[in-house]
Amino acid sequence: MKGKRSKPYKLYATNGCGSMIAEIAFGMAKVPFEIVDVPWEDTGWKSKALKKLNPLGQVPSLVLPTGDVMTETAAIVMHVADTVSGFDWVPPAGHPSRAAYLRWQIFLVSAVYPTFTYGDVPERWVGEDHEHGAGKLLRVSTHEHRKALWQFVEKHIDSPWFLGDTFSALDVYIWAMTLWRPGRDWFKAECPKLHKIAMRLDGHPVVKKVAARNKLYSITAT
Numbered sequence: 445m446k447g448k449r450s451k452p453y454k455l456y457a458t459n460g461c462g463s464m465i466a467e468i469a470f471g472m473a474k475v476p477f478e479i480v481d482v483p484w485e486d487t488g489w490k491s492k493a494l495k496k497l498n499p500l501g502q503v504p505s506l507v508l509p510t511g512d513v514m515t516e517t518a519a520i521v522m523h524v525a526d527t528v529s530g531f532d533w534v535p536p537a538g539h540p541s542r543a544a545y546l547r548w549q550i551f552l553v554s555a556v557y558p559t560f561t562y563g564d565v566p567e568r569w570v571g572e573d574h575e576h577g578a579g580k581l582l583r584v585s586t587h588e589h590r591k592a593l594w595q596f597v598e599k600h601i602d603s604p605w606f607l608g609d610t611f612s613a614l615d616v617y618i619w620a621m622t623l624w625r626p627g628r629d630w631f632k633a634e635c636p637k638l639h640k641i642a643m644r645l646d647g648h649p650v651v652k653k654v655a656a657r658n659k660l661y662s663i664t665a666t
């Protein structure tokens with residue numbers, strides 16, 4: 445209908461978090477969206493802002509133009525690829541890199557991401573066990589496990605991008621996740637291929653804009 449405009453996507457986002465992956469997807473695909481800022485302290489099971497959308501209280505959480513809710517970066521990434529024609533950052537069915545894409549997309553969200561879920565707020569899982577330091581142990585063990593996972597990924601990826609010549613959403617995950625523990629210096633020393641992907645994306649105009657909005661001063665200064 446003339447004059448009728450559909451609602452934009454509404455992205456619930458927290459500075460520096462995985463919501464940056466969705467933000468970059470919308471930016472690169474040139475899809476209009478609005479941001480609802482959720483402070484880190486209001487994420488998690490008790491989140492006021494996210495309670496009605498996502499029982500995990502996690503970002504990204506997304507409200508689609510239809511009013512439906514979508515959570516999970518992998519779902520959002522594939523949804524954007526499905527709905528924006530010509531936006532080819534997910535190798536489509538039949539593409540020679542499709543199988544590798546699917547493997548590593550799922551690996552990143554099902555193996556690597558949970559090391560943060562359990563390590564970020566370990567007291568949630570083991571209680572405030574100051575006597576035995578269980579929270580500290582869980583944080584350390586998930587951290588060490590994550591390093592081993594990254595070293596495994598490093599052995600399997602190609603260059604210049606994760607999937608070789610094919611740029612994909614996986615590279616954006618690498619950009620975001622290398623900013624988190626153990627951090628860029630560790631990647632530079634231990635996983636140079638992953639580090640190079642992240643550095644290449646630091647210079648992308650959409651990534652720069654998202655980094656600035658997320659107040660990632662160490663990136664925006666370079």
Ligand SMILES: N[C@@H](CCC(=O)N[C@@H](CS)C(=O)NCC(=O)O)C(=O)O
Nearest residue numbers: 461462487488502503504516517553
């Ligand atoms: N599997 C989810 C993980 C999202 C996630 O863990 N987001 C973090 C921020 S980077 C979060 O909201 N953490 C708060 C919590 O789990 O309590 C995805 O891929 O979107």
